[in-house]
Each structure stands twice: as C-alpha cells, then as structure tokens.
Amino acid sequence: MRKILVILLVALALLGAACGNDDNGGGNAKKKAAGPSGAQTYDVDMDADASPQYQVAAYYPGQLTVRPGDTIVFNNKSKVHPHTVTFGIKADQSNRPAAITAKGEENPVAFAPCFTDTEASPQLAACPSKADPANPPAYAGRGFWSSGILSAAAGPAAPAKITLKLADSIAPGNYSYVCMLHPFQAGSIKVAATDGDRLTPAAVRTSAEASAKKAVADTSSLKAPAATAGTVTAGWGDRITAVMAYDPAALNVKVGDTVTWKDASPYEPHTVTFESMFKTPGDPGATAPAGVKSGGTYTNGFTSSGLFGPQPFFESNTFSLTFAKAGTYNYVCTIHPGQKGTVTVA
Ligand SMILES: [Cu+2]
Numbered sequence: 346m347r348k349i350l351v352i353l354l355v356a357l358a359l360l361g362a363a364c365g366n367d368d369n370g371g372g373n374a375k376k377k378a379a380g381p382s383g384a385q386t387y388d389v390d391m392d393a394d395a396s397p398q399y400q401v402a403a404y405y406p407g408q409l410t411v412r413p414g415d416t417i418v419f420n421n422k423s424k425v426h427p428h429t430v431t432f433g434i435k436a437d438q439s440n441r442p443a444a445i446t447a448k449g450e451e452n453p454v455a456f457a458p459c460f461t462d463t464e465a466s467p468q469l470a471a472c473p474s475k476a477d478p479a480n481p482p483a484y485a486g487r488g489f490w491s492s493g494i495l496s497a498a499a500g501p502a503a504p505a506k507i508t509l510k511l512a513d514s515i516a517p518g519n520y521s522y523v524c525m526l527h528p529f530q531a532g533s534i535k536v537a538a539t540d541g542d543r544l545t546p547a548a549v550r551t552s553a554e555a556s557a558k559k560a561v562a563d564t565s566s567l568k569a570p571a572a573t574a575g576t577v578t579a580g581w582g583d584r585i586t587a588v589m590a591y592d593p594a595a596l597n598v599k600v601g602d603t604v605t606w607k608d609a610s611p612y613e614p615h616t617v618t619f620e621s622m623f624k625t626p627g628d629p630g631a632t633a634p635a636g637v638k639s640g641g642t643y644t645n646g647f648t649s650s651g652l653f654g655p656q657p658f659f660e661s662n663t664f665s666l667t668f669a670k671a672g673t674y675n676y677v678c679t680i681h682p683g684q685k686g687t688v689t690v691a
Pocket residue numbers: 580589590614615616678679680681684
C-alpha cells in the first residue's frame with residue numbers, strides 16, 4: 346500500500362500540467378449580462394447520483410464564477426465513492442503533500458480536513474492548525490484548504506458536504522481545486538470583478554444538473570474491452586467515470602489454465618480477492634497483497650492481489666493466477682463493495 350501510494354504521488358508530480366482543469370466533466374456556463382447582486386450561495390456537486398457501480402470523478406459545475414463573500418456548498422452526490430475538495434495545489438502538482446510521511450505513515454494532511462495559510466508542500470506532514478470541517482475558515486485564496494474525505498457512506502467521521510465561504514479579501518482571479526483521491530478530477534472558481542459577471546445560483550444549478558445527468562446517461566456507453574481467452578477486465582471507463590466491475594464476471598477455464606485480470610481504467614485501482622474476510626474498504630489490510638502472488642498457482646484460501654491499477658499511478662495493471670484444481674472460485678474487490686466475479690475451473 347505504501348509503495349503504491351508513493352508511486353501514485355510521484356506519478357502525480359510527473360503528470361504535471363496534464364492534471365489541469367481540462368478534464369473535469371462540468372459545464373462551462375456562459376456569462377450573462379446581468380447577474381445577481383450581493384452575496385450568493387452556490388452548489389457544486391461532486392460525482393453523481395449514479396449506480397454505485399459507477400464512479401463519476403468530476404465536479405458539477407466544473408467551473409464557477411463567484412464574488413468575494415459568496416458561499417459554495419460542495420456536496421458529494423455518490424452514495425459510496427469518496428472525494429475531496431482541495432484548494433492550494435499548483436497545476437504542476439509540485440507542492441502536493443506527500444501521501445506518506447517521512448516516517449512511513451499515511452499523511453493526515455492528504456486525507457483529513459486541513460485549513461491553513463501555510464502553503465502546501467510535499468513536506469507538509471501535519472496540519473498546522475486544528476481543522477473543524479463543520480466550520481471551516483473562509484478561503485482567502487492562499488494556503489491549503491482541504492475538505493478531507495467527503496463521503497455519504499463513511500458516517501459522521503466524513504460528511505458528504507462542506508461549505509466554503511469566500512473571504513471578502515479574496516482577489517479576483519482563477520482558483521483551481523482538485524480531489525486528492527482521483528488524479529484527473531479538478532475544478533475551478535473564478536472570482537469576478539463585478540457582481541454582474543456571475544450567473545444566478547438557480548441558473549448554475551440547472552446547467553450543472555444537466556451536465557451530471559448527461560455523465561450518468563453516458564455511463565451506459567462505457568463498455569469493457571473485447572474479451573480475450575483467459576483474461577478478465579477488472580474495471581474500465583474513461584478519465585471521469587470508472588466502472589467497478591469484472592468482465593466477464595463469470596469465467597470458465599480448464600485445470601492448469603492461467604487467468605489474467607487487467608485493469609483498463611485510466612485511474613481507478615481494484616483488487617482481486619478470494620475468500621475475503623474484509624467488510625469495508627477501510628479494514629486494515631484490505632488494500633494489501635496477501636497469499637498467492639501474481640503468477641502463482643491457486644488452489645484455495647484467502648488470497649488477494651492488493652491494489653493494482655494503471656501505470657504510472659500503480660506498479661502494475663494486471664494480476665494473474667493459475668488454477669490447479671477443479672471448482673468454483675468466487676472473488677471480490679475489497680475497495681468496491683458489490684464488485685465480484687467467479688472463476689469456474691473444470
Ligand atoms: Cu474495484
């Protein structure tokens with residue numbers, strides 16, 4: 346897990362400008378002549394009200410024009426998938442806090458709420474100030490302002506919503522934000538010079554909902570790559586939407602055959618886990634390899650690939666096992682509840 350996260354971090358740094366705002370799925374609302382006057386409250390949704398099988402890693406709207414003093418309510422619409430809203434990461438990702446600290450521990454700054462005037466840096470390993478996600482400080486356009494995990498599924502420890510109030514002092518200009526979990530998920534706000542440059546919250550909402558609805562409708566066009574003998578696609582999709590499934594979900598092979606799982610998503614990892622004892626993705630060890638290693642021979646018992654996924658974020662996007670004994674073998678993905686498959690060996 347740690348090695349994978351370090352690789353993810355390096356990969357994000359390498360991606361550089363490719364991780365800009367061009368890949369978000371939100372609409373680009375056109376300006377109108379007469380906008381609302383006075384402080385407004387806007388909604389920005391992340392993900393979408395889709396089947397849990399689909400993760401829509403985007404913000405709606407992806408770009409929003411606001412004024413100092415406005416409020417933005419960020420709301421994760423997914424029932425299961427976590428996201429963050431994180432301001433203060435440069436477009437080239439060079440100041441992104443390390444996912445793993447120098448002590449080899451997971452960095453709370455990367456995954457927990459943190460609001461600080463201290464600029465983000467790869468060395469930032471503890472939040473310099475106490476963070477209350479229920480009452481975050483106004484954002485003045487500097488430092489590091491990160492929601493931590495927003496999730497409808499994680500309970501009170503990680504709420505689905507966070508409210509960002511723009512400081513009266515924030516300078517006009519563009520401010521981008523990212524999700525700390527999904528490398529292509531980004532959005533931006535433009536702080537305008539006059540009230541009239543904004544749309545009304547209702548107009549923004551209508552446009553954003555249409556974009557999110559289209560993303561949900563488009564999920565049906567995301568097909569797994571054509572099957573080849575002995576190969577199972579473990580997840581697929583595009584830079585926004587990840588499909589959490591195996592294809593074929595039921596595979597028939599002969600004794601002695603090797604099965605290879607290949608992750609075809611541009612960003613989302615999965616596991617292939619036989620006889621899993623994990624109940625939630627957060628269970629200790631749920632993302633770590635265990636049992637028979639890739640390339641080995643499997644007959645029975647608990648065995649897990651650990652997280653595997655697309656390079657450069659992960660070491661390998663494949664996992665394979667040779668089946669030495671006839672039988673029916675069920676497996677799951679430990680990080681995506683409901684993602685499961687079967688290998689029948691005859
Ligand atoms: Cu999965």
